[in-house]
Amino acid sequence: MTMHYVPDLGKISVDSVSRLDAYVASREFDRPTLVMDLDRVSAQYRALKAGLGRADVHYAVKANPARQVIARLVDLGSHFDAASRGEIALCLAEGADPSEISFGNTIKRASDIAWAHAQGIRLFAADAEEELVKIAEHAPGASVYIRLIVEVSEADWPLSRKFGCDRDMALHLLDVAKSLGLTPVGFSFHVGSQTRQASMWAPTLDVFAKIWADARTAGHDLSLLNIGGGFPAFYGEEIEAPTAYASQVIAMVEARFPEARKIMAEPGRGMVAEAGVIVSEVMLVSRKSERDLHRWVYLDIGRFSGLAETEGEAIRYQFETPRDADQHGPCIMAGPSCDSADVLYEKRPVSLPLTLKSGDRVLIRNTGAYTSTYSSVGFNGFPPLDVVVI
Amino acid sequence: MTMHYVPDLGKISVDSVSRLDAYVASREFDRPTLVMDLDRVSAQYRALKAGLGRADVHYAVKANPARQVIARLVDLGSHFDAASRGEIALCLAEGADPSEISFGNTIKRASDIAWAHAQGIRLFAADAEEELVKIAEHAPGASVYIRLIVEVSEADWPLSRKFGCDRDMALHLLDVAKSLGLTPVGFSFHVGSQTRQASMWAPTLDVFAKIWADARTAGHDLSLLNIGGGFPAFYGEEIEAPTAYASQVIAMVEARFPEARKIMAEPGRGMVAEAGVIVSEVMLVSRKSERDLHRWVYLDIGRFSGLAETEGEAIRYQFETPRDADQHGPCIMAGPSCDSADVLYEKRPVSLPLTLKSGDRVLIRNTGAYTSTYSSVGFNGFPPLDVVVI
Numbered sequence: 171m172t173m174h175y176v177p178d179l180g181k182i183s184v185d186s187v188s189r190l191d192a193y194v195a196s197r198e199f200d201r202p203t204l205v206m207d208l209d210r211v212s213a214q215y216r217a218l219k220a221g222l223g224r225a226d227v228h229y230a231v232k233a234n235p236a237r238q239v240i241a242r243l244v245d246l247g248s249h250f251d252a253a254s255r256g257e258i259a260l261c262l263a264e265g266a267d268p269s270e271i272s273f274g275n276t277i278k279r280a281s282d283i284a285w286a287h288a289q290g291i292r293l294f295a296a297d298a299e300e301e302l303v304k305i306a307e308h309a310p311g312a313s314v315y316i317r318l319i320v321e322v323s324e325a326d327w328p329l330s331r332k333f334g335c336d337r338d339m340a341l342h343l344l345d346v347a348k349s350l351g352l353t354p355v356g357f358s359f360h361v362g363s364q365t366r367q368a369s370m371w372a373p374t375l376d377v378f379a380k381i382w383a384d385a386r387t388a389g390h391d392l393s394l395l396n397i398g399g400g401f402p403a404f405y406g407e408e409i410e411a412p413t414a415y416a417s418q419v420i421a422m423v424e425a426r427f428p429e430a431r432k433i434m435a436e437p438g439r440g441m442v443a444e445a446g447v448i449v450s451e452v453m454l455v456s457r458k459s460e461r462d463l464h465r466w467v468y469l470d471i472g473r474f475s476g477l478a479e480t481e482g483e484a485i486r487y488q489f490e491t492p493r494d495a496d497q498h499g500p501c502i503m504a505g506p507s508c509d510s511a512d513v514l515y516e517k518r519p520v521s522l523p524l525t526l527k528s529g530d531r532v533l534i535r536n537t538g539a540y541t542s543t544y545s546s547v548g549f550n551g552f553p554p555l556d557v558v559v560i
Numbered sequence: 561m562t563m564h565y566v567p568d569l570g571k572i573s574v575d576s577v578s579r580l581d582a583y584v585a586s587r588e589f590d591r592p593t594l595v596m597d598l599d600r601v602s603a604q605y606r607a608l609k610a611g612l613g614r615a616d617v618h619y620a621v622k623a624n625p626a627r628q629v630i631a632r633l634v635d636l637g638s639h640f641d642a643a644s645r646g647e648i649a650l651c652l653a654e655g656a657d658p659s660e661i662s663f664g665n666t667i668k669r670a671s672d673i674a675w676a677h678a679q680g681i682r683l684f685a686a687d688a689e690e691e692l693v694k695i696a697e698h699a700p701g702a703s704v705y706i707r708l709i710v711e712v713s714e715a716d717w718p719l720s721r722k723f724g725c726d727r728d729m730a731l732h733l734l735d736v737a738k739s740l741g742l743t744p745v746g747f748s749f750h751v752g753s754q755t756r757q758a759s760m761w762a763p764t765l766d767v768f769a770k771i772w773a774d775a776r777t778a779g780h781d782l783s784l785l786n787i788g789g790g791f792p793a794f795y796g797e798e799i800e801a802p803t804a805y806a807s808q809v810i811a812m813v814e815a816r817f818p819e820a821r822k823i824m825a826e827p828g829r830g831m832v833a834e835a836g837v838i839v840s841e842v843m844l845v846s847r848k849s850e851r852d853l854h855r856w857v858y859l860d861i862g863r864f865s866g867l868a869e870t871e872g873e874a875i876r877y878q879f880e881t882p883r884d885a886d887q888h889g890p891c892i893m894a895g896p897s898c899d900s901a902d903v904l905y906e907k908r909p910v911s912l913p914l915t916l917k918s919g920d921r922v923l924i925r926n927t928g929a930y931t932s933t934y935s936s937v938g939f940n941g942f943p944p945l946d947v948v949v950i
Contacts, residue, residue: 253897256942277844279843297848300918330900332856333898336849363900453668456725459725504722510750543939546935547944550622550933552646
């Protein structure tokens with residue numbers, strides 16, 4: 171069952187998997203805990219940066235805003251993409267320069283735009299006229315990029331239509347931005363979460379290269395392309411190693427956007443997911459009836475205490491137990507709350523040891539992204555997911 | 561658009577709707593805030609209790625564990641159903657007697673069972689042999705009730721198969737409990753969240769009355785029936801008034817379970833939902849393209865900051881704006897985070913004023929249950945839902 175993903179980092183990665191494992195093995199945890207390995211974050215930053223070349227890495231803070239992770243990335247020279255005033259404040263407190271922080275949420279409170287501008291933030295995202303009006307009023311003269319909607323995606327988890335606008339609206343918004351005294355500098359998009367192969371980027375890049383060319387023809391001297399996230403993490407299905415993946419993506423970008431003087435990439439999941447492991451515990455193993463084919467396995471962590479991305483069984487985490495050498499059988503997995511929606515995997519059951527029982531430790535691999543902050547403040551009276559950074 | 565639900569409480573309820581409205585209208589809020597009216601909680605408790613008669617009300621703490629709500633319910637004589645050690649500690653701190661608290665989660669950590677037992681908790685739920693073993697070891701001699709699975713439900717939101725066991729397993733577990741030195745006292749079940757009409761309980765009660773009779777025939781002197789929750793709140797579709805609803809349910813229970821010396825009911829949503837209103841704000845109104853038929857309306861609160869029950873568009877909240885007198889049109893509604901899954905209503909759009917714009921206040925009615933504790937600790941850097949109790 172052990173499926174450690176060893177990327178193109180040689181000894182560093184193997185050592186840091188061992189470092190996490192050694193830490194976890196030597197300690198007791200009385201509640202679900204995410205353990206993050208900063209050296210693994212450093213290694214992944216370097217691997218991605220090696221592939222991204224001249225592109226700026228803007229770490230998507232929302233993936234994991236642990237203070238120590240941000241501080242380490244500041245030290246490494248990373249830039250940051252912030253979703254909110256809170257995330258900007260965090261990056262500034264950890265030493266990031268305001269010129270290296272983009273306010274990438276297309277949905278911003280007017281007072282937060284003003285606050286960010288006062289802190290020195292000069293780069294904002296928008297996908298709507300009303301947002302441009304807010305930015306022009308509260309961050310006059312700022313640079314803006316227009317988020318484009320991705321209509322086709324080969325990602326494991328294609329995004330909804332929530333963000334971005336279509337070609338005609340985007341060209342219109344560039345004009346609007348200019349008329350409002352803003353500096354429209356380019357486009358952004360998101361190819362879709364967990365885009366496992368670099369080649370999957372091509373259709374999206376092709377579409378946006380045409381819009382980019384149209385905008386330049388219309389007189390907009392675009393200089394910035396923000397390619398967003400989508401950099402994958404290992405959840406059991408094969409992915410390309412980070413340096414090779416990133417360099418292929420950038421090669422495709424360079425070929426299609428030769429005028430892009432600045433390229434931004436926003437890895438979040440791809441930066442930190444594999445640097446974390448959640449230590450959890452089996453609460454109960456049961457069957458609903460003697461005729462049930464599947465056991466139910468209840469963990470002390472569920473959808474409302476850190477594993478929100480199991481919604482729709484979208485992200486399939488890898489589990490390890492001390493009994494993995496024993497015979498396995500299919501299980502439905504669920505969280506510990508009294509909420510009937512707190513079920514992790516039911517449509518596609520998970521194979522776990524037949525000997526598994528209450529009190530057994532379960533490691534959930536590659537859970538460094540999109541876990542700790544999703545955790546509820548206290549649903550069912552359970553404390554939020556604890557985070558330990560080593 | 562104003563659709564205040566006025567239950568069978570006469571002047572009290574009308575006054576407390578006004579009390580909430582007066583409070584909200586007189587204040588500014590710089591972040592999404594749930595305002596809870598304690599007098600409205602009191603009125604609802606009395607209305608439910610009037611219908612429930614001799615049944616004990618065990619308030620489902622998970623619905624809203626605000627300290628002041630618990631304290632008020634203690635004063636009113638309510639008992640409590642707790643999902644965790646944290647909820648038990650809260651109830652005890654607010655003055656509840658341990659004999660009036662049930663530990664109703666069927667998934668309990670062994671050390672939490674021991675802790676609860678040491679505090680004087682004597683009534684535990686179980687639906688599996690392994691759980692009974694844990695209870696027998698850590699709360700020797702305790703009373704247990706076996707949770708039955710509801711296979712058919714007419715509720716708005718039928719529950720999954722996560723909780724409960726079938727008839728044969730339940731009869732087996734009664735025997736197991738006895739053999740372990742526990743005191744098996746009865747059954748529990750949950751008819752389904754938001755069971756809008758009392759008559760919808762009949763098919764479930766019919767099924768369980770047979771199991772109850774079978775258990776007694778098998779020699780178990782059952783005395784307790786825990787009918788769980790399912791008591792509805794008003795979300796736009798007609799519901800029965802609480803006293804009438806509760807008295808019909810209890811009449812059906814009395815007719816089918818004449819030997820039940822103790823009846824427990826666990827209203828959560830039905831107790832507190834209508835006592836709360838969330839004050840939120842429009843962040844952005846936009847269209848993705850000139851051809852879009854629907855506007856997108858982005859609020860400063862979303863699925864990860866309090867409105868988790870919009871998942872699958874299950875619970876349809878009622879919105880009020882200062883522009884409700886203007887012409888309306890369909891909107892897709894979404895939260896403020898950079899998460900594409902943070903969409904509230906898309907399949908069935910919401911009708912909102914065409915004049916609605918960024919900065920407008922939006923009241924979300926009857927949001928006193930299952931909002932504040934679902935809120936994430938800080939997803940996207942946004943603070944958790946603020947709660948004010950008046």
